[in-house]
Amino acid sequence: MKIFKFIKKYIFKYKLQLFIFFILSILSWIISISIPYITGNYIDSLIYSQNSSTIFNFTMKILLIGIVSIVSSFIMNYSYVKLQTKSAIDLNLDVLNHIFKLPILYFKDIDTTYLNQRVNSDSNTLVSFILNNMLDSIIKSLTLIFVFYISIRINRKLTILLIPFIPLYLAIYFIFKKPLFKSGHDLKEKQNKFFSKMNEQLYNIKLIKLNSTFEESGEQLRENFSTVLVSLLKYTRISYIFSSSDSMTVTIYQITIFLFGGMEIINGGLTIGQFTIINSYFSMIMECISYYLSLGKSYQDALVSYNRLEKILNQSKEANGDKTLDTIDTIILENVYFSYDYTRNIINDFNYEFKKGSIYCITGRNGTGKSTFINLILGLFNDYYKGNIYYNSLELRKLDMYSVRKRIIGISEQEPRLINDTIKKNVVYGINKYNYGDIEELLKKLNFDLNKFSKGINTSLYEDANNISGGEKLKISLTRTFLKDPDVIILDEPTSVLDINSIEKLKFILNQIKEYKIIIIVTHSKEILDIADEVISSNEICYNLNDKINVYQS
Numbered sequence: 001m002k003i004f005k006f007i008k009k010y011i012f013k014y015k016l017q018l019f020i021f022f023i024l025s026i027l028s029w030i031i032s033i034s035i036p037y038i039t040g041n042y043i044d045s046l047i048y049s050q051n052s053s054t055i056f057n058f059t060m061k062i063l064l065i066g067i068v069s070i071v072s073s074f075i076m077n078y079s080y081v082k083l084q085t086k087s088a089i090d091l092n093l094d095v096l097n098h099i100f101k102l103p104i105l106y107f108k109d110i111d112t113t114y115l116n117q118r119v120n121s122d123s124n125t126l127v128s129f130i131l132n133n134m135l136d137s138i139i140k141s142l143t144l145i146f147v148f149y150i151s152i153r154i155n156r157k158l159t160i161l162l163i164p165f166i167p168l169y170l171a172i173y174f175i176f177k178k179p180l181f182k183s184g185h186d187l188k189e190k191q192n193k194f195f196s197k198m199n200e201q202l203y204n205i206k207l208i209k210l211n212s213t214f215e216e217s218g219e220q221l222r223e224n225f226s227t228v229l230v231s232l233l234k235y236t237r238i239s240y241i242f243s244s245s246d247s248m249t250v251t252i253y254q255i256t257i258f259l260f261g262g263m264e265i266i267n268g269g270l271t272i273g274q275f276t277i278i279n280s281y282f283s284m285i286m287e288c289i290s291y292y293l294s295l296g297k298s299y300q301d302a303l304v305s306y307n308r309l310e311k312i313l314n315q316s317k318e319a320n321g322d323k324t325l326d327t328i329d330t331i332i333l334e335n336v337y338f339s340y341d342y343t344r345n346i347i348n349d350f351n352y353e354f355k356k357g358s359i360y361c362i363t364g365r366n367g368t369g370k371s372t373f374i375n376l377i378l379g380l381f382n383d384y385y386k387g388n389i390y391y392n393s394l395e396l397r398k399l400d401m402y403s404v405r406k407r408i409i410g411i412s413e414q415e416p417r418l419i420n421d422t423i424k425k426n427v428v429y430g431i432n433k434y435n436y437g438d439i440e441e442l443l444k445k446l447n448f449d450l451n452k453f454s455k456g457i458n459t460s461l462y463e464d465a466n467n468i469s470g471g472e473k474l475k476i477s478l479t480r481t482f483l484k485d486p487d488v489i490i491l492d493e494p495t496s497v498l499d500i501n502s503i504e505k506l507k508f509i510l511n512q513i514k515e516y517k518i519i520i521i522v523t524h525s526k527e528i529l530d531i532a533d534e535v536i537s538s539n540e541i542c543y544n545l546n547d548k549i550n551v552y553q554s
Ligand SMILES: Nc1ncnc2c1ncn2[C@@H]1O[C@H](COP(=O)(O)OP(=O)(O)OP(=O)(O)O)[C@@H](O)[C@H]1O
Pocket: 105, 108, 340, 341, 346, 364, 365, 366, 367, 368, 369, 370, 371, 372, 373, 538
């Protein structure tokens, strides 16, 4: 029931498809349940009346039913596929949307390919489970009632013989419930991890080539696969024992029907037509019961998926306030502390004021917290710091930083990533309003030679392809930052991959625009320090890296 509650909003969104699917499922059920009855009566009328019009009527009926059945099952399947795919993708995107808003440190120990795989397969499993069973479970119950009723009316003794098999089925399900859930869960986890490992190998193709670690990579995959195989075999063993109990029961049923049904015909308690009706209806009863058995199994599979999605959705989103700003004039830090793991402070009682109209350079040794500091003032660590950070007079935790970052902060990262799209799309990524002419002008100002690219600004770029250099990537990211024309500009190591000439161009642009902006630059390079109004050493941010006594606890 909790799975249904969780999924219903995704499938009820597509009411028309759902309606068509339901109506046609019911039609196909009526057809399947009436055919044995019509056939049994046909056999008896052939035996007792020998009238040729009976044959004509029966064949016409079967032809009509056949045509209706073919057309309706096509439309039913078509609606099902549409409904299933759309609902599953909606669920998938909702979960992804939640993941996007989890604290950045959640991703520290998470394999994102694995996570993606997991969300996708779990969303599909859940939607399919509900769609396949929501109506089927009702139809199968109706079938059981209807078929029992007709069978009892035809032959009470034979029908009563079937009843003890029902508790037997239930007992089998309850015995296998836990092992099936556990082995199913284990298998899904291992499969997702294995595929993510495969993906990682392709992602690191350059690293593998440069170090010629082809054999080691293959070996790693094989090792990983062997754990998948162990889980798969265990799951197969348990599933097989579970399903073979089903076939065993079918065999016992059939023996019972043929033995007692045959005797009843000989003794005149059943006509041949009635025997075929009962025989077909008993097969339906078997189908229904084995459906309920497999429902138990697929419910356990769906429960695994539900628990895994719920675990993600129960993760709290990162703190993000609701106040917004139209301009930023100052960023003030008051007694700010930050630690990743509460064993060592990366930022230690830091106080500072950043004002519009100045360029600030943050320098310092590797690993001393410069990038951490940038992430902190951008609002990525809102759940983890102590002290106060004010934008104008509003504390960072109260601000809707999604909106502030989107509109009035521009960031160029140390290792900018590209989206797989054209140069133009990469430059305007995340920017709603821009002037097309400004793009080319900015690229030119940064010494970015568009003529080198076959289709100019419309050339497609790929993050992992080598059709663009590190410096060119950085220039795209810088162009995006300047095109946005934000109040705060943050550049993390902007000069590390730029040539001297391009550094001079960048400095020129920064000096030109600084009057109305707060510009913060993280740098190791001395070449850019001369444009700084203030230089902050990372030692000031964390004045004693080994200070374990003073570690703050949140
Ligand atoms: N997600 C994280 N979890 C735990 N520790 C982290 C995390 N990110 C960074 N650190 C640690 O925090 C310290 C500061 O890292 P940070 O990246 O801020 O340094 P940095 O000054 O920018 O270095 P660099 O000059 O090399 O870019 C490092 O010791 C690093 O190992």
